[in-house]
Amino acid sequence: MTELLSKFDVTGRRESSVVRGIHYTTDEERQVYINDGYIPISDEDYQHYIGNRGAGDNGTGYIRDQQTGKPVSAPPAPPVETTEEPTANVPETELAVMEGMVDMQGRIAALEAELAKLKGGK
Template identity: 55%
Template structure:
């Protein structure tokens, strides 16, 4: 079976077509070649689709620009570890702090009112 594959600039396979499935005639084959597809062997195809393992770095295989053969893809980029503390929503935090401050002012106001009422009640009998 003949395979035609298309690769991106980094050598990653983006599409594959097969004779007898995707094209029948030489004209149809040529249209794929004109569209950037290149012939690959069945063995190369098995590398690109992962049937021959994940390569040296476990990231699969890419097409070497010089030889046109499968080579191990580079290692996956290092991913920064997620922060251990959840992110802080500054707007929500400010709203909670403002609410707490308002509640503290209300408690103080209630204490003042209670003191004034006690003073007034204590002064009525005199």
């Protein structure tokens, strides 16, 4: 079986992983990764961390438990807070132009109806 080394942040989230035979081949190269904070993990644990075993109990994936060293469900995502309703900030000049266009459309419709009457329509 191929050895996997992974590095985790302080919250237990996997930051990166390296594989023997791809990223390193000698014990000296392996030791460089170990010195940088990488630790050996099993393939099954790796499958949890990369999402191949689902998204955990909270839908946020898996993190490494500091006590057991095993994957556990990550905490739920924090709620998104909105401070206020979004409002459209349309400049007064643009608003006046838009209102004028709406008014013009009404006038065009009235003129078309009058023209239809003059041509003998209804």
